[in-house]
Amino acid sequence: RLEKMFNTKRSHLCIGLDFDLDKMIVPNVKDLHSLESFIKDVIDSTIDLCAAYKPNFAFYEKHGPSGMKLLENIVSHINKRSIVIADAKRGDIGNTCINYAKSIFGYYDFDAITISPYMGSDSITPFIEDSKKGVYLLCLTSNKSAIDFQYKFSDNSYLYEDVANLAVSLNNNNIGLVVGATKKEEIRKIREIAPSLTWLVPGIGAQGGDLEESVTISNTGLGSGIINVSRGIIYAGKQSLDDICNAAIDYNKQINQFLDYNE
């Protein structure tokens, strides 16, 4: 389905739906109710411009049950018109993850989820049993503190390389990697380890990641990459629908200039 979205929409863009009420300057958006209509309008205006949306759970969970209801309504509003990735970064013992999978894939009906893989393979397998649902394992994250653990070296490899290897060994056409756009030096190496996995690449825009390198390396050979932009799109200009749409159009163009199907 992701490949189909890439091709039919001619877009490798993922719009991060990380709306924060405290940062909204749109005059009529001041509570969750008005935010919901605004997000739905944003989705309807950008649906043809992106292959996926990625709401990060933090921005919804902080409002308690009404925030989670908003999240649920967003997934059903998208209604399979784009891939929806739950940025929930789950990871726990297998028995617990079975229930996380039931929540994210069963109850909320997300298409994919981000996973923290550091508890090992039994924390991942409950999420990959349904081949129609996808997981993105945190491999090399975009933040500065990624260096605290992800660059630990043992048995001749870095921890992020071990994650990429594990993803390759478990893959049943539904595992991808999260690779930060800010990690320009390392992304080629990760592509060599996992030549055909799909990547979710955050860190473009507000975090200053490298777009050309992210697009070209993630989409090398059999691999593919989806480029996430959250603040760089949803807070563009005066946050009007036009400003948001134009930012999405612009990012899409910038991404497509590095892809083969660009005319």
Ligand code: OMP
């Ligand atoms: P912006 O920096 O506003 O584009 O947001 C980036 C989004 O991607 C946020 O939802 C982050 O939580 C998420 N993210 C990262 O920024 N870095 C990572 O390494 C991984 C993620 C993620 O898993 O999506």
